[in-house]
Amino acid sequence: MQTQKDNIRQITLDEARREFLDNGFKDTSMRTIAKNAGVGLSNIYNYFKNKDELFLEVLKPLLSKLKSVMAAHNSPENLSLNIFESTDYQRENIDMFVGLVEQYRPDLKLLLYKAYGSSLQDFRETFTNESTIVGMEYLYKMKEKYPHINANISEFFIHTMSSWWLTIMGEIVTHNLTHDETEQFITEYMTFGTAGWHKLMCEE
Amino acid sequence: MQTQKDNIRQITLDEARREFLDNGFKDTSMRTIAKNAGVGLSNIYNYFKNKDELFLEVLKPLLSKLKSVMAAHNSPENLSLNIFESTDYQRENIDMFVGLVEQYRPDLKLLLYKAYGSSLQDFRETFTNESTIVGMEYLYKMKEKYPHINANISEFFIHTMSSWWLTIMGEIVTHNLTHDETEQFITEYMTFGTAGWHKLMCEE
Amino acid sequence: MQTQKDNIRQITLDEARREFLDNGFKDTSMRTIAKNAGVGLSNIYNYFKNKDELFLEVLKPLLSKLKSVMAAHNSPENLSLNIFESTDYQRENIDMFVGLVEQYRPDLKLLLYKAYGSSLQDFRETFTNESTIVGMEYLYKMKEKYPHINANISEFFIHTMSSWWLTIMGEIVTHNLTHDETEQFITEYMTFGTAGWHKLMCEE
């Protein structure tokens, strides 16, 4: 009996996602995926080169989304001190953030907590490093535009903030907040962060 | 050649730490530990019940240190709004923090990044949860003492901040900062955090 | 894009030869052949019954050439003691030999060194056995014609000489001799062999 191509591929991906989520990349066996997906073990290898590629394929949509998010961060319209006051900008930013979380919740869990043993094992570190570079560039551009601000902020602090971003993402993904809880958290987070950055950049 | 009892135990622990650090809990094999430690494989089981307990034993000192740190956080002398201004208190707090990192750097790496597969795999989550409880209690007590402050802060936000703490710890452990870099970072961190908390608790 | 029938057959054969040469029969997979030849895997089975037959088909030209060479060996005009002196005959013989090597170098490598796992795995043995029979017959006929020669040579010695022939073929195929090197070798080989045979058949 032959099932259609796409069907099998999708079934395998779905089952793999479930299995990876339950047991993590390393503790998930191809055998189990095959059995639970109702697909012949060796047949999986007609669709995916190996276990790692299967994992990557599961996370592909999320990964490209993240890439585009990071690219957007540095766009010119964000280069304004307004952002400390502009609730609009912040709101927009946050909505994107929350949307991303809601759309990719399981995949984010996978990526952040279950990737041990895969080639994405060090994604957090990699992503943080890249974010840090982006963050530093942002800082320099701001300094050019607003020479009076304090841009003498250590790379490591930026690094830390980038890492924080992922931490928060991870926490949100892990805990299922109600809508109100989410709203309150975001307000707090914005209040806290805005005050912090303002102090750091404008009053030192 | 026989080695004395305590020696064996210690040698095993040391070699296990090294091996776990290099390859992570899951990818470290008892065989390798035994071979590199020069100890008979099955003899290890005379000192430690199993691989997991060996791992726990390696991390025991760090774990109890962390426990005491958390306990101290809630002590009465910390219950003062002064802490927002008192550089002394903050300084002291930070020094403890830095001291801890310097003393337990490898163990912290182990605990935060290499524990996959062990019973400490979820330490980060567990610890964050406990920290959150402590943090909430602290908040209530502060509210009792200073009724005018805003203590209406979401548990999830506290949770997030606790998690942040571990994130920062992890970053410091991972990157070997010079003394000056550490100083600058701490200053930035304090500035940022103090402003944030102040805004959140006193001006809302 | 469809390729014409004969094309596909030939392309497959060529790619198979290349692959077999690189990795040997056993370590070459049908998948690889198909992929590199740009032919559908299962389509190969429309042209060749199985992997073994594909291998046989690759070597078919060489095999029939070898068969004819062996047949020629026993022809009447060769039945002369002159051959020990007649450089002409020897020369002709050698030239055929060298020509064969130059024309079929890769196929000879295939047949002699890369056939493990195929039905030609024991070709060397088979061919040697047949050659031995031919050689023995040759010897008898010579004895009939020249009764004074010593034809009491063991079958095993003939066998050994037949095997030697293949060995030398293999060596020549493996090492890429220059023209001069080939010439010198042939001279040496003829000198050595002629002296040996002469001693064995005429002076004992």
Place this chain on the structure above:
Amino acid sequence: MQTQKDNIRQITLDEARREFLDNGFKDTSMRTIAKNAGVGLSNIYNYFKNKDELFLEVLKPLLSKLKSVMAAHNSPENLSLNIFESTDYQRENIDMFVGLVEQYRPDLKLLLYKAYGSSLQDFRETFTNESTIVGMEYLYKMKEKYPHINANISEFFIHTMSSWWLTIMGEIVTHNLTHDETEQFITEYMTFGTAGWHKLMCEE
């Protein structure tokens, strides 16, 4: 139930030899060896690092014997033109040769015909190359001692003769000659070879 160390090791080696002989290295599975030897599959890995090492261990005695044989070839007492006449020397040489074959018959088959896939796959080539070097050195030393001989013999010819040596060894190992057959063959071989070498080195 625990069997003694050496027992198991030996049983495994014996069974492995048998299996390798029957099916060749590549087509012998560790599972089969384990089953037929009555040893736990994974237990084999307590004695041998992997399949290849098991194979090497089976052939170890033969390999060191061959090494010593080659080393002896160049010894000073062999440096004499007498050897063309001295039946003693030749006899001794041949006896060693035959003894070696009789003692190591199965192992020689293994090494020469069944090693495909193992690290000894190219033993024949390797050994021939080394033999060639030894042979060339021998030739030079002879030339020094007997300046009138013709030492202008191509390396490739020597190579071919070294290869021949292995070929003959292989043939003898494969065919079970009676004592008389062996004697006759040796005589023929010596007659043939001596005449050949003599012609090549002394009359050209």
Place this chain on the structure above:
DNA sequence: TATGAATGAGTCTTCATTCAT
């Protein structure tokens, strides 16, 4: 003819732990 999907048995190797001595 041509295709990609499907099969199912097979490969070597590793592991934490326990057993017998």
Place this chain on the structure above:
DNA sequence: CATGAATGAAGACTCATTCAT
């Protein structure tokens, strides 16, 4: 206390070939 042997299940992946279309 110490040891090396033993266990049994599990791991990812490959293969030649056939099936359904």
